[in-house]
Amino acid sequence: MTRALYREIEPLPALKEHILNFWEFDATSWTGETYNHTGLPDGCVSLVYACPVANHPAQVIVVGPRVSTLDISIYPGGRWWGLRFWPDSCGSILNASPVSLRNLSGPTQYLLPHFNRLTAKDLSICGSLEDVVSQVCSSWQTLLSELKDLDPIVRKSILAITASFGTIPINSIAADLAISERQFTRRFQASVGITPKQFSRIRRFRTSAGNLLKPEPDQWAQVAYDSGYADQAHLSREFLELGGSTPTKLETELAQIRHKNVKP
Numbered sequence: 001m002t003r004a005l006y007r008e009i010e011p012l013p014a015l016k017e018h019i020l021n022f023w024e025f026d027a028t029s030w031t032g033e034t035y036n037h038t039g040l041p042d043g044c045v046s047l048v049y050a051c052p053v054a055n056h057p058a059q060v061i062v063v064g065p066r067v068s069t070l071d072i073s074i075y076p077g078g079r080w081w082g083l084r085f086w087p088d089s090c091g092s093i094l095n096a097s098p099v100s101l102r103n104l105s106g107p108t109q110y111l112l113p114h115f116n117r118l119t120a121k122d123l124s125i126c127g128s129l130e131d132v133v134s135q136v137c138s139s140w141q142t143l144l145s146e147l148k149d150l151d152p153i154v155r156k157s158i159l160a161i162t163a164s165f166g167t168i169p170i171n172s173i174a175a176d177l178a179i180s181e182r183q184f185t186r187r188f189q190a191s192v193g194i195t196p197k198q199f200s201r202i203r204r205f206r207t208s209a210g211n212l213l214k215p216e217p218d219q220w221a222q223v224a225y226d227s228g229y230a231d232q233a234h235l236s237r238e239f240l241e242l243g244g245s246t247p248t249k250l251e252t253e254l255a256q257i258r259h260k261n262v263k264p
Contacts, residue, residue, distance in 0.1 A: 003030050004037075004074065007260035009129060011083075012137045018089040018144060019136075020044065021263070024129040025080040032076065038253060039063075039070035040209065040243055043194060043202045045090035045098060047108070048082040049123045049132070058120040060108045062094070064101030065193035067202065069244040081123070081132045087199065088154045088191040092147045093117070093140075098193030117143060153177050153184065154191040161196065166204030167228040170196050204228065205242045208235060210264030212251050220247055 004027040011019040025037075045064055052058040056075060063070065065087070091098050094115055101111065108115055117140065126132045157173050173196070174184040188196045208227045211217045218226075224235040239247050 003256045005258045020084045023082045027078045030076050034075040037072045037074045039072050041066040043199045044084050046082045046084045051079040053077045062108050063105040067198050102193045165207040166200040206264040
């Protein structure tokens, strides 16, 4: 039985430098018991709006960069809208160090007490994820125009790691950018909240997990080879450490969610 729909849409052009995508987790058709959903690490910071339903009031939640899973309580009729920042852009927008948000999640009024750029009241007028995109674009135009320039070293490295699906060596990136590996790691972590090696592990893991969303998934031995793992056992260990379960168990969980326009 399908428990929910998860979909992603791209940001408007004015937001693309800072926001990777907007997403929706829709469990409005679910009438069963409340259950735990495993949120997989993505190396990004997200803002999440929990739509009001029954005994669950509306609230805006910030999810910091993680290197492990996040257990999420999914209740009947629930709906969540989120925006996923580029890994290096959340600090200037939220006026908070991503390092300080690492492995944290909770209401913005507690974790970001000075952030008032996106509140539950702002989003209460939205009837769809598309409305959220428009609302953020219109309300953040001035904010985005006033932001400091992003660290070009970090943005280039994020693009390189993502393009290689997390397989490019960190020392190779540093050499290409004419910077020491130590200085590169320091700048990357300050902007993203996790180290480049951790971000690379996450990208490789998510690329491998994306195999489960294919109409006809590849054999795991082939996925391990294509993703640069030593062998299938290495891939399984990464799934346990980063995804909290084996590929088979993760496949069972993802099968209960309908996915639309998802990029791992």
